Amino acid sequence: MFRKCLRLAFIVAILGGFPYATPAAPIAGSFTLDLVIQPLCANLITNNSVTCDKVDDTRVKVEADLLLTLSISGLDVTTATVFTFKGVESQTFVIAGTIGALTFRDTFVFSSDLVEIEYVRSSLTLATRYCINYSTPGDLTPPFLDCPAADDTLYFLLEDVGVFHPAVANLILGSTFDTFGMLDAPLELSKKIVDLSINIAGLTLNTRALFANFNAGQPTTQTRSWQTGIVLGLEGQTVSGITLRSETWLGARQGLECWGECKPIERNYGGKVLPSFGVEEEKIFIRNLVFAGVDNSVRIEFKFGQSNPSANGLSYLEWSQRYRLTPFGSGLMISNTIRLDGSLDPRFDFLTASFKYGDMSVTAIWYFYPGIVGHYEAQLAELITTFDPLGVTITSDLTLCTESLFFISCTLGVLEHNIIISAALGHLTLDLTLKMSGLLSGFSELWGDVSWTLGNVSFRTSLIVGAHTIEAVAFGIAVVF
Helix, strand or coil, rough: CCCHHHHHHHHHHHHCCCCCCCCCEEEEEEEEEEEEECCCCCCCCCCCCCCCCCCEEEEEEEEEEEEEEEEEEEEEEEEEEEEEECCCEEEEEEEEECCCCEEEEEEEEEEEEEEEEEEEEECCCEEEEEEEEEEEECCCCCCCCCCCCHHHHHHHHHHCCCCCCCHHHHHHHHHHHHHHHCCCCCCEEEEEEEEEEEECCEEEEEEEEEEEEEECCCCCCCCCEEEEEEEEEEEEEEECCCEEEEEEEEEECCCEEEEECHHHHHHHHCCCEEEEEECEEEEEEEEEECCCEEEEEEEEEECCCCCCEEEEEEEEEEEEEECHHHHHHCCEEEEEEEEEECCCCCCEEEEEEEEEEECCCEEEEEEEEECCCCCCEEEEEEEEEEECCCCEEEEEECCCCCHHHCCCEEEEEEEEEEEEEEECCEEEEEEEEEEECCCCCCEEEEEEEEEECCCEEEEEEEEECCCEEEEEEEEEEEEEE
């Protein structure tokens, strides 16, 4: 019944946006329709090791996103609706505005499921990774990993870091959430987020209250279980320009929450709720600290034992430095980031040097890390070269093997080589990405993306070709009004 009411409400909302009805109404929005087709033989996680027949069956995924914003006297009311074959997959309402020095944002999420994802650190490099802390009504572990195990695949799927094409990631997430029964229950209020920010005497105070229904999607005979988390932030700037920020996490930890099939429009990166309420984390950020021409930034994280008694105290420290070498003009930038664990032992360091001259730029990344024989190792890990003449950009992204970090998957010293070509001709844009496991060999994938814009309407199509078959074909249209 709730889904039918939502359909009727948004049909009325769409009709209300046409010129013949209240043309002066302060309503803006967008409508996006996506169609993704995948051969049934494709195995997207293992790079298509299955052979396809010449004529094969397919999977078809259709979804539409409708965003509407009503602005009245400084108050914005936004709705985001996701439609699929199943009907309305999720519905979000956001009310935002400013009253004097107070800025507020109130979010209501109606969905059939809820997933709590926590940030964790990888064992070797202390890089940010994800793990599933809680999911309802289905269990997503497996295929994803339960906390505190660091899940690379989940992180790559959500963060679009170039491992999966967005259309392929969309297919994997949608298929996984559907397979494990996350999308079948009726919609109900599963998430509420309240953000308040006030500026007083140069200090900015932020409060984020997270409310999560840990029984979302369960039978209505089961008692709703609402859990609460609060993030308190205080930020200010000194006379010299140094920015200081402190965050206290109560009943919550750093992470994200998602609903529906965890599309970008169905995620909240403001933290995740825990079943217990207590001090969980404390974070300190120092930015714009300039010393001898070097711009420094420091991130310090503490974890406490409310939900994990073994975590009590300093857990992570990150120190970043940036410096521009003036003898080389404005073209050479050096940056370095070092990560230390809770014992202040250096665990990983990466140095980046970027140089631009005319239409060409080169970026080199070095890794420094403890070797397997007890000493630190330094190695060139990535070399990115970009040539940017008028209208065309050609990029070579070469990732090299780095000893003990990637030795299992490396061959002939090269982990991956991506060649990216981007071109624009009027309203038409073309992006091609060739992924190889060798310098100029070992074809892995080819991504082809074409988009065309005509006024307020954009068309796009994508073709993802794997080593053995076509992985996916995607079509999309977006209308902004």
